[in-house]
Amino acid sequence: MSFSEKSVFFFDRPGKENSHDAAKIAVKRAQELGISTIVVASTTGETAKVFAEAMEGTDIHLVCVTHTVGFREPGVWEFDEANLPYFKEQGADVIMGTHVLSGLERALSSNPKVGGGSRTDAVAETLRRTIAIGLKVAVECTLIAADQGKVPADSEVIAVGGTAQGADTVCVVLPANTARYFDLQVREIVAMPRNR
Template sequence: MSFTAKNTYYFEKPGPLNTEDAARFSVERAQELGISKIVVASSKGQTARVFYEAVKDTEIDLVVVTHVVGFREPGVWEFPSEIAEELESKGVSIIKGTHTLSGMERAMSGNPKLGGSSRTEAVAEALRKTVAVGLKVAVECTLIAADQGAIPVNDEIIAVGGTATGADTVCVIKPSHTSKYFDLQVREIVAMPRNR
């Protein structure tokens, strides 16, 4: 049996105070494994900027997954366009994507005429509650990025999510497309909050 010890990090609390450490741990683990892509969630651009600073002197490509246009307000993209332009000019890929673990399902489950949760929402809630909110976000961003063709599905990536804002969960994931969800594998949890 072959086993290589690697570092796993636990944050005392979830949230944005962990973002810089999460970025550092992401790059560290990517370099240890020879992973060339980091996928990170960022809704307003601050997390994306922190991760860009962490990867800028490496050979690692950064893929930022943002909320879709209209997520909070019809017709509005909450990610600042000036930050998107700045990052894209530096080679960062910015992906706008519908939440694969809710999207249309939320419209139906929140409708009083239809009511009830869906199987997709049950998967999201299981990831969110049994491990970490950031794991759900990391998995969802991986699916979105794969569906947009921004990452290959045959190579491991580092995927990063957070609890509300910032980054606090770092994973090594073998991606899949949403339609093949159960082919996705969370292979390592590099960092996560202990208390949620």
């Protein structure tokens, strides 16, 4: 029998108050496994800044995945563009992409003329409800980053998501492109909220 023992961290409740601890946990796990990339969901850039600060002095590369223009309001990008020079100086990538596990599917399923859930909605809800909202976010951001060529195709990454704001879920993921969704592997859940 072969196995390894790892620590899993559980936050008492979800939310942005966990972001600093999630960043420390993510960096530590990346260093333990020799992982070179951390993918972080960050709508405005504030959560990604917490991670960039925690990564200072390491060789870990930050990929910040943010909402697309028009996600909440037509023509509006929620990312604070004043943060862009900071991320450029840090060598981080700031990318945006359509939410893989919703996007067009949500437009169809929420439309009363079309109505009904979709298979994509079922995948998203399964990740959200049975494990953690942040896991759905982390998986989705990894798919977006893979589709844009910002993560290694054959190496694990640390993927980070949260519940509404901030970061509260950290996992180790073997990335895949959206078209190969079932090749993606969540290999470890390193931290998550215990109560959701």
